[in-house]
Amino acid sequence: MPSREYAKLTTPSPLSATRSQPPGAVRTIAVTGGKGGVGKTNVSANMAVALAGMGKRTLLLDADLGLANIDVILGLQPKFTLADLVAGRCTLEQVIIEGPNGVLVVPAASGRRHMAELAPAEHVGLVNVFSELERELDVMVVDTAAGITDGVLTFCQAAQDTVVVVCDEPASITDAYALIKVLSRERGIDRIQVVANMVRDQNEGRVLYEKLSRVCEKFLADVSLNYLGCVPQDDWLRLSVQRQQPVVKAYPSSPAALAINEIARRTARWQAPTEPRGGVEFFLERILRQRGVVV
Template identity: 40%
Template sequence: MTDQASALRSMVRQESSLRRGRFVAVTSGKGGVGKTSVALNLSVFLSNMGRRVVLLDADLGTANVDVLCNLTPHANLAHVIAGRKTLAEATIEGPGGFQLIPGASGLASLAALSSFERQRLIDQMQHLDQSTDMILIDTGAGVGPNVLGFAVNADQVVVVTTPEPTAITDAYAVIKTIVRQRADADIAVLVNMVRSPYEARAVFARIETVCQRFLRVRPRLAGHVLSDPRVALAVRRRRPFVLDSPQCDATRCIGQLAHRLDRDAHEPKGVGLLRRMATWIAS
């Protein structure tokens, strides 16, 4: 364990001098709010903007980005962790040109992995970090270790919610859990499936108010995605809606979010996900 920790410290000392991509965790407090759809379509849009984008399907319980893209991967994250494939070998090209690392539904928990397995994953991600502009991580829903392992350590967290009261409550629970583990976390809220920008601002205002009152933090509004029947149609067709209906309201909303994240990517990144996760492994 001491040797592993020493090697990790050496690796992360080199990180600050290397160009690295921005890690953005896309998460939610509950399922059914469109988190994976947002992560997928955002990846496609950013790729179409000319950015080198990788989408890591880290929803270990119900990994299904490949299904939404009508892809049949021959390797996934489980093969990488087991040492049977490298991250590059498991990566496949998604629609629109982004790179997809398929998830592994059979993995119960990243926290349950051995230190050696977690170190192997970090090692693989180091190479990814140096060749990519943005790495989007589609986490699971809720506040379990699979979610927090990535969300707490990412450069930025996008919390997806909807106007439903339960979704709002659960979004606050996620923010609270992240902030308790990392007070300086960069958290933004995306309100999905709204009828109007006004509704999105009203939902965000509720979350912002309780965060300021009880957590002493102020999340940002990442944006909103309007309810659009073409989103469900694209899911049935197993295509990203930004490609299936490029002129629809939902696509325009995703475009606005993509441009915001792209601007954020040029800001100083601070310590970085790899260094924080290396500390997590060595602890």
């Protein structure tokens, strides 16, 4: 039987109208990729750990609901996951565990097909759960699934910033473009941050970004792309994955760690949200507004 906390979320609520106003709002960043294998989870996890290491109160959400692996990458052993929340076995607060640098982690479950097949209303329900989380946070990093499923689109739409991770393979570039097109045309997202991953050097990263940018400029004139940076191919990163440790902690002087720290510094400098509301600023309000619902 679904928990009271989760069950109420598939029904529209007054949102934050009755909650107190905190001094600041939470910046939410969705990290995604057009296809699997581009390294988006490594980017998500290490960026969140890096932000926490910079003093940012950071929450990392594993939103790859059917094939989750954030907990594996960070060497964590969660007692509960989002699957337990949906099944009513725990509350959201009980799902949250602490990871490296004090980053808060919300793990999902791996190999649970029913989680990968949640209905659209249930995806909105999960977003609503996080909008009501009572935590003092600065940043929320959301590691989405790959592809263009409803869950990916909903989490990207709910976030303030979407980061698309791409690598220098034709399929990756093609799928990244397809994802950006769907995000723009179906969800109204017109600003995308791009991270070039597993490149040989900074020049290759910039060239990869320009390939994707040219295609978008030609066919998606209303979408603005921004180059957030690149992460080099690095054996230290591969070793950190094998050891189930974030590379920014295990090998902080490695090329990959230095690159991800720089990407985290850039995101930390983004202008803070201008409209603070209660709980986590995860913008269920934005979804409802774009569907014509007054909140």
